Amino acid sequence: MEFKDLEIFQLVAEKGTITGAARELNYVQSNITSRIRKLEAEMKTPLFNRHRRGMSLTPEGKRLLTYTSKLLSLKEDMEQSVQTDQEPSGKLEIGTIESVIHLPKILSSYVKQYKKVDLSLFTGVTESLVSDVLNHKLDGAFVTERDFPSDIISHNVFEEELVIVSDTNLSSVEALQDKTVLCFSEGCGYRARLMNWFKDQQMKPSKIMEFGTLETILRSAVVGLGVAFVPISEVKKLHEERQLYFHSLPEQYSKIRTVFIRRKDTHLTPTIQKFIDTIEENEFTIASM
Template sequence: MEFKDLEIFQKVAEKGTITAAAKEFSYVQSNITSRIHKLETELNTPLFNRHRRGMSLTPEGKKLLNYCNQILLLTNEMKKAVQSKKEPSGKLEIGTVETVIHLPQILSNYIKKYKNVDLSVVTGVTETLEEKVLNHKLDGAFVTESEFHPDLISHEVFQEELVLISDNRTSTLEDLKAEPFLCFSEGCGYRARLEAWYRDQNITPKKVMEFGTLETILRSVAVGLGVTFVPRSATTHYEKNGLIRCHTLPDQYSKIKTVFIRRADTFLTSTIKTFIETIETNKQAPITPI
């Protein structure tokens, strides 16, 4: 059994078809098929159910996939440990919630200093990003602080104040209780905080509307569509131009920390180590006004 056989098996299990897996590896389909047959012969058991829509794992295939994932992850960690260089290089995949005010400065300073690193950034809500870091799909992520999985370690970035915002016509908190709640999807730390306030106030929002980007939420609030709960730092431009009104809630709802999470058991390469050092250096730096 070769590592490449396991990689091919893992990819077929992920994609569900020989065609998709062959395309991913730039192999001919017959090569993928023969590798899977070879693996099934060696283990003396069928690993896939074949059907018109593709392939699905048998119970034995599911067992193998679990071991396969562990073996390939450990192999990757081994390579990182053995091949680690003083000069950061290679891929660095980072996740972030949308409102990390220091992020542009952190990323800019990092890529200017470490030009051999291929840095990519994806956005999402805290719960989704935590899951991706746990499953080794991201090297780390900026998220709102919560009770994290024990396999994760966190590095504090900064603390912020969340504010309830409305359009500039609304003046009191009482007026806001009947307004639609505009928010990110389930798993967002800011959403969870305002939902806790709603519960404690015995308020049931008449409507909850989910959006994909912070900018869309802020613009929608400004035109009177509803209210939202976001870091004060994200509202500066809108508040300065008189487009919105900010309302303060008690500290137990409004004080929130942004942290950088990573797996505690992965090898700390020079690439991720210097990224954490860059966070520490820049997290207290003044924000450049736009």
């Protein structure tokens, strides 16, 4: 078995078609097909289900993909661990929650200094990003602080305050029980904080609507679709323009820390080390009104 076979297998699994993988690698399709068949022969089991729309992993293929991600990550660590003085370069895949207000400053500072790095950014909720880091799908991620598995190490980025926003001034927080909550999907740290508050108040929101972006959540709150629990830094302008009003919750629910996480057992390549250095070189304070 060759590493190249595993790389091709991983790419076909990602693209879902031989054609997509061949285009990405600039290979002829027959080369990709023969490599996959060779790997299946070595594994003595089909790794893909073939169908009209493309290819999907069999249960055995899914198990192999887990090991493949780990092996290819270890290979990259091995190659770079003996080149500690090299200039940061190559791929850097970072995940982030939607509302990291200082992210543009961090990214701008990093890419301007290290031009050989091919940095890609992926968004998601905290729970899924933690999983992607653990499974070697991401080199690191910006997430809300929580209890992380022992395989994860975190670096502080900044703290800020979360507030409930609505299109009108609510007479009391009890009125929230009759409002629709606008939020990200399950696994979002902000949503978990707000649901804990509801639970502790022995209250339940009348309805929950899930959205994919913070911008859509805020626009929906402005037009009165419901209320949202968001960083205060994201609603300053809307508050000043009286498009949204904010309502504070006790500190145990509202004060939240954003951290950068990575796998503890992964070798710190110059590429990721300099990224962490860039984060730590910037000092951020708690955002407030």
